Structure formats: C-alpha cells, structure tokens
Amino acid sequence: MVGAGPVGLTLALELARFDVPSVLVEAKREPERVGSRAIVLARHALETFERLGCAGPMLERGIVLDRARTYVRERELFCIEYPPPVAGEPPAFVNLQQTHTERALLARVDATPQVELRWGSEVGNLQQDAHGITLEAGAEELRGSYAVGCDGARSAVRRLAGIEFPGKSFRDRFLIADVRAELPFRNERRFFFDPPFNPGRQALIHPQPDGEWRIDWQVPEETAVEVERVSGRLDERIRAIVGEAPYELAWLSSYRFHQRLARTFRAGRVFLAGDAAHLMAPFGARGLNSGIEDAANLAWKLALVRSGGASDALLDSYDAERRPAGRENVAVTSATMRFMAPPTRAHRLLRDAILRGSVRSRVVRRLVNSGTFATPAVYGSGPGPVGRPAPRTAETVRQEGLFRVVRLPDQPRDRLWLLRPDGYVAGPAAARRRGTPR
Secondary structure: OOOHHHHHHHHHHHHHHHHOOOOEOOOOOOOOOOOOOOOOOEHHHHHHHHHHHOOOHHHHHEEEEEEEEEEEOOOEEEEEOOOOOOOOOOOEEEOHHHHHHHHHHHHHHHOOOOOEEOOOOOOEEOOOOOOEEEEEEOEEEEOOEEEEEEEOOOHHHHEEEEEOEEEEEEEEEEEEEEEEOOOOOEEEEEEEEOOOOOOOEEEEEEEOOOOOEEEEEOOOOOOHHHHHHOHHHHHHHHHHOOOOOOEEEEEEEEEEEEEEEEOOOOOOOOHHHHOEEEEOOOOOEEEEEEEEHHHHHHHHHHHHOOOOOOOHHHHHHHHHHHHHHHHHHHHHHHHHHHHHOOOHHHHHHHHHHHHHHOOOHHHHHHHOOOOOOOOOOOOOOOOOOOOOOOOOOOOOEEEEEEEEEEEEOOOOOOEEEEEEOOOOOEEHHHHHOOOOOO
C-alpha cells in the first residue's frame, strides 16, 4: 500500500487479520504531530477500529457529541439531539483530531508483524504484469501481488496507473484554526449561516479533546493564512467567538473544497481508496469515514483471492460497491455545498429566501442544508438485509472460512445469513456460492 494515513493503516491492519503481509510506504519522513484535519469518526468507522483492536484510545480521548445546532445569524434554527451511547456500542460520532486517530493506528501497526511500514519512501514508478506489481519506492524496487493507493488527493498511484479524477473545485476557501480556549458548549457542534462575526458567509465550531476547538470560517478565495495571522485579523476572528478569555492557537491552515470521483477504483492490480479515490466537502464527515469503509471492503476480498478461496473476479466487486458509495457521498456533499456556496445568482437568491423563510416556518426550515452526517453505505438492492451492515446483536451460528453464519434479530430464526468480514450481510447462508461477494 502507498500512504500511511488512517485509510492505509486500516487496510494494512485489516489484511493482517487474515494473516496477509503487506508493505506500507509513505512519502513523509514521520507522522504529522499537529493539526485536526479529519475530526469526526462515525460509529461504523469506530466499529472497524474495534475489530482491529485500536478503538480504545480513540473512545477514551474523543469527545462524544450531544447535539448539533444550526443558526442563521444569531437565531437558532434547529438542534439535533444525539441519544446517549447504548451500553457496549460506540457512540454515533466521536470528535478526535486525526493526529490521535493515526497515533492509535500506528501503535497497533507497530505491534503487528505482518505490516512493514517504510517512511520517507516516495513512489516514482509503477509497472504491472500478469503476475504482480513492481513499485519504485524511494531508492528501492518492491515487488508484490497488488498495489493500493491510499495516498490522498494528489495520489501518485492514481497518476501512475493513468486513472482519471474528474470533478470540480469550489472557489471559496475555508480558514481552519485549532484553538485552546474555554467555551460554554463543550459537547456541541455549532454551524452558523451569515453570523455577525463572518457576515455573508458561514462558520463552523467543533469541540475537540484537550480543550481545543476546531473553527472553520468560509472566506474569500484570495485569503492568505499568513496575512490573516500577521495582520491581526485572525485574532479578531477568534475573539469574536471566545470573547476576552485567554486562548492559544494550536494549528492554522486553509483549504478549498473539491468534489471528485475516480473513473474507476480498480485498474488491473492497482486499487484506489480514501481521498485517492474520492474527494468531497467535509460537511457531514463523509471523507475519512467512507475511506475506512473502502479499506474494510477491499481487505477481505484481497485475502480471499490470495488464499485461492475466490477468483480474481471477486475484486471487481470492490469498484462495483465502493464507487457507487463514493458517487452518493459526492452527490450529498455537492448539495450541501450548493446551499453553502451558491454557484450562481439564482442559487444564491433561492438559498437566501430559504434562510429568511426558515426563521418563521418549520416547513421551510427543513430545506436548510448544513450537512448530512455520514451513514454506512448500502450495496445493491433487493429484499431483506442483503448488502447492509449487520446489527451488533447478530447471533453467530458457526464460522465458514472468512464468513460467519448468523441469525439476524429482525429476521425469522430458521433463516441463516452469511456475514462478511467487513460486517455486511452477504446473503442467505443456503444460497452462498463460493467466491461471490453477495
């Protein structure tokens, strides 16, 4: 694999579950020590980390959201209340800086002999043939069965494999700051349309561990991070939120939204996962969480094919399942971005009318789009639970290779189902055909 972010680390650990060795190469010379980046872990990602034995530090440190409030200017439009976690289950969402997520995954990798992690290894060449992949990483040439690009938006693997990455970029930029301060709404996410402290644009405030807050301001595209810092404008922005209380700036960056989806997630023996395969606006926390789903989906299929338990055709189901999931996430976040940053005058007039009307009307309020939080993908169609994540209360009857035969709590007890290693229901146990993904 290429890329030692959360997706690459998850994929390596998932493969190790099936005793499949892997080499993980990373261009950076060491892990990033600061910066929130992707901060919201959804329950289905946390369940994957539980399987891998590294969810404990994330759950101990993370902030569990109680609610999410949305405002127009200073008026609250609506509040989503999250129920408290059920005993024995992860919460719906946990806020945790990506540095801490990576730290927990890296600790697990260090204790996993099947994974070899190489820092400072930039990919310079990639060739594939009928028998495997040859990859140039740093000064070495590596040979393996498959290559997976988990190397982010500017993926070298995607470029070397010749996979197109169509889509669009938004003009508006977002300024991000991790700020240590005392605020009176510790377990709340707050989203503002047209607030007094950022008129005409949006702002988002998320709690993080260690007394930190992640603040995102929508700003004009020409906004420069260092100019904001040196000019004192950044201090004004932060003071408008934290007041006169002392604060400490832990990290500052900016980003522009991209909505892109690779033409294919598979090119022969080359696969793409995470941001290398799909880019989307972060509102709704769909980027990292869908990347973790990519890793869980691909790992067991590679393991089954490698063991001879399925033909190579099984690997085509990775693209067949995960690319539609990526397309759906891009569509959902594109709708959010059209509302947040209207692309035309007509879109802006409609958005502004909805915001004005939402103050007075509950019906209009339902049209306000400040992001739809990530949910697990559903694969394919048809009756019953096939292609959906199984509930944690599924009762195991027996093990069949990488699959489990289970009873589902909402289905007749005399009907047995196959449970895939990624937690998805594959189909009725009696209907299983060797090597099929569903």
